[in-house]
């Protein structure tokens with residue numbers, strides 16, 4: 001078993017500085033720890049940092065977040081994707097506020113809150129409150145697979161990797177510095193034990209079975225995923241002569257739930273022809289095909305044909321916003337890409353759907 005003390009000594013000299021992390025000698029702020037862990041799901045540290053900084057400036061405490069309008073929370077989250085996270089985040093802040101404003105300290109009580117699953121409960125408990133548990137994300141799975149040379153492919157290997165990762169903090173050193181140990185594992189996976197590991201710099205290299213066997217780069221193995229299905233839709237950017245754009249709000253639940261969007265067709269397996277698409281437009285107008293946007297969601301790839309038109313006045317379902325003041329709208333990245341294309345005058349190359 002690799003010694004926790006070696007990893008902790010490495011961490012003391014190499015820890016990453018991040019805006020949600022406590023500095024040595026400081027107490028971690030559970031609100032910042034929780035918020036960062038929710039933001040970091042499916043998103044990289046580099047992408048999260050500016051969102052995190054803006055978010056805590058806008059909502060500096062869990063109470064401030066609990067008291068905010070949902071639209072303001074969604075707008076602050078816009079661009080981070082996986083919008084159910086933002087709705088759950090808001091619901092969780094309200095639940096904590098209703099319980100007196102303090103985060104619970106145990107894994108079990110954290111798990112009872114909205115949007116907190118096993119990983120986040122372990123991460124908040126370990127980092128914020130020093131509970132000796134190991135949250136298992138992709139980085140930690142990679143480290144565990146290599147240290148113990150676990151060759152079963154993912155996802156079948158998940159239970160074995162979780163068990164192996166949990167065993168890493170069996171020592172008193174790890175348990176008495178549970179917060180640092182957990183963050184040290186994250187940092188080892190993110191900076192040294194990366195897909196192409198720098199084993200020469202690793203504090204655990206003498207204890208790593210995969211390195212000894214010469215198979216570190218091959219682990220963790222993965223079962224090949226089936227290709228993502230492709231879906232198609234058409235979107236309409238309708239502007240009036242006063243420079244206002246027609247928008248609508250998506251239903252509160254489901255993909256991009258509660259977010260703002262351009263009006264458009266439903267999404268389906270087959271592409272839309274121009275005639276069929278413009279028949280579904282919110283108004284008759286001289287529609288021009290501005291381009292095509294490709295966006296990859298977790299479970300499918302979406303191609304959106306973007307149409308643009310300007311009319312004297314808009315008479316259609318939805319609401320109007322000045323084109324110059326869209327920054328505060330809860331527009332997800334895919335809609336911002338569509339708006340950008342629609343509002344450029346020149347023709348664009350159209351990305352092609354890969355053959356199916």
Ligand code: SF4
Nearest residue numbers: 193199202205208216
């Ligand atoms: S020795 Fe290499 S493969 Fe093993 S844990 Fe360290 S960096 Fe990862």
